[in-house]
Amino acid sequence: MKLLKNKFFVAVVAAALILSIVPTVLALTGHKDLLRSGLVAVSYPFRAAFGFAADGISGFARYFSGMNGLIKENEALREELDSYRDAAARAESAEGELRRLREYYDFVASHTTYTMTDARVTGRQSNSYSVIYTLNRGSECGIKVNMGVVTTRGVVGYITEVGVGWSRAVALTDPTAAVGVYEPSTGLYGTLEGSVAHRQDGLCLLPRVPADVTMKEGDKLLTSGGRVFPPDIEVGRIVSSEPDAYTHTASYLVEPSVDFDGVTSVIIITGLSAEAG
Amino acid sequence: MSIGSENEGRLSLKKIIFYSVGIFLIAAFQASVGSRIGLFSATPSLTLAFTALASLFESKKTGAVVGLAGGFLTDALGGAGFSLLPLFYTLTGWFLGEICERLGHPGRQALGAFLRSLMWLAAVSGAGAVFTAILIVLSAGRMNFFSSIPHILLPEAVSTLLWSLPMLGIFMLLYRKKFSE
Numbered sequence: 168m169k170l171l172k173n174k175f176f177v178a179v180v181a182a183a184l185i186l187s188i189v190p191t192v193l194a195l196t197g198h199k200d201l202l203r204s205g206l207v208a209v210s211y212p213f214r215a216a217f218g219f220a221a222d223g224i225s226g227f228a229r230y231f232s233g234m235n236g237l238i239k240e241n242e243a244l245r246e247e248l249d250s251y252r253d254a255a256a257r258a259e260s261a262e263g264e265l266r267r268l269r270e271y272y273d274f275v276a277s278h279t280t281y282t283m284t285d286a287r288v289t290g291r292q293s294n295s296y297s298v299i300y301t302l303n304r305g306s307e308c309g310i311k312v313n314m315g316v317v318t319t320r321g322v323v324g325y326i327t328e329v330g331v332g333w334s335r336a337v338a339l340t341d342p343t344a345a346v347g348v349y350e351p352s353t354g355l356y357g358t359l360e361g362s363v364a365h366r367q368d369g370l371c372l373l374p375r376v377p378a379d380v381t382m383k384e385g386d387k388l389l390t391s392g393g394r395v396f397p398p399d400i401e402v403g404r405i406v407s408s409e410p411d412a413y414t415h416t417a418s419y420l421v422e423p424s425v426d427f428d429g430v431t432s433v434i435i436i437t438g439l440s441a442e443a444g
Numbered sequence: 445m446s447i448g449s450e451n452e453g454r455l456s457l458k459k460i461i462f463y464s465v466g467i468f469l470i471a472a473f474q475a476s477v478g479s480r481i482g483l484f485s486a487t488p489s490l491t492l493a494f495t496a497l498a499s500l501f502e503s504k505k506t507g508a509v510v511g512l513a514g515g516f517l518t519d520a521l522g523g524a525g526f527s528l529l530p531l532f533y534t535l536t537g538w539f540l541g542e543i544c545e546r547l548g549h550p551g552r553q554a555l556g557a558f559l560r561s562l563m564w565l566a567a568v569s570g571a572g573a574v575f576t577a578i579l580i581v582l583s584a585g586r587m588n589f590f591s592s593i594p595h596i597l598l599p600e601a602v603s604t605l606l607w608s609l610p611m612l613g614i615f616m617l618l619y620r621k622k623f624s625e
């Protein structure tokens with residue numbers, strides 16, 4: 168009761184009651200509250216400013232949170248891309264292996280009178296004198312010295328050394344190498360030899376060709392066949408000729424069909440099959 | 445001696461402007477972005493916190509008048525229909541000042557003033573949350589009080605208390621000359 172004697176308290180509570188009851192009654196009866204409407208109008212710029220500021224702050228925060236999301240997404244995508252690159256590299260490698268095996272089996276299928284085995288090139292030494300390949304097949308696979316080495320593109324050379332689990336082969340350009348060849352259009356048979364003089368140019372020599380046999384640049388030489396190489400395997404193509412007036416013959420320079428620098432796998436001709444025998 | 449008890453006389457023009465502009469801006473702020481700054485999915489009652497601080501740092505009269513304006517502005521700018529906030533805020537401002545006068549205002553030491561103000565703000569935040577629950581009962585007709593504790597009362601009380609901390613800091617800064625340290 169003492170409180171009700173406090174004029175300030177009574178006045179302020181009365182004002183509070185009026186400001187509570189009047190807007191409530193006006194709202195319940197559907198009348199417009201002018202004071203309230205006025206306050207809303209007056210405060211509009213402030214509310215808009217606060218709203219704008221809040222939008223800016225939340226937009227700013229969202230930008231950075233979005234940035235973090237983008238960074239994480241970028242990292243995830245990078246990892247995904249790396250895994251796809253790995254998969255693509257593996258697929259490419261597998262595809263290369265599959266192609267090589269298909270070519271190998273095609274080659275084997277087309278030369279059924281010979282026995283052969285595939286081998287991988289595990290090392291290659293190249294000097295001014297010769298190209299020597301180290302292969303991953305050796306005596307355990309029946310590999311012997313002088314066996315022919317080819318690829319599906321043509322003749323590579325022959326085996327010169329054999330060990331357990333390894334063997335070595337020299338390329339056709341080696342001065343000690345020789346392979347029997349023939350030229351289909353002229354019917355010429357001859358022996359293609361490695362040449363010290365032309366080894367560095369990657370060329371072989373077809374010597375002592377009779378003068379009446381004329382071959383032109385680009386003519387193809389094939390293996391004549393025998394115990395070492397099956398017949399009709401491409402050996403090389405004619406590049407140029409050097410006539411010898413005294414012997415009435417000509418020597419032809421031949422470019423081997425095989426790119427000796429790019430050989431990664433080979434086929435070793437291990438002998439004649441029982442079918443041929 | 446207390447801060448509030450020294451301020452029973454007339455308010456200076458600077459303080460009148462501070463409280464007038466302050467309660468208006470806070471009401472506008474609460475009405476515009478209150479729902480976006482709410483913690484634990486509850487909108488804080490910033491005007492109630494401002495009313496309590498006015499009562500704590502100034503006097504029960506100032507608290508009552510600021511509460512009257514704060515309640516009315518809050519209802520006018522953000523409420524719809526049922527309006528009881530002016531009465532509740534006015535009574536809160538008055539009685540908080542009254543209790544502080546009897547029990548002692550925040551005090552002259554800064555840390556003590558801060559802690560005691562914090563305690564009163566927590567009490568007022570809780571009371572505000574209870575009042576919100578009462579308003580919901582009056583509007584909706586029914587509400588389970590116990591289920592409303594974790595969903596309405598606690599979130600709103602905590603949200604109000606946390607948002608009143610920056611305001612408490614501002615009041616401590618403005619009334620720093622009253623503190624002995």
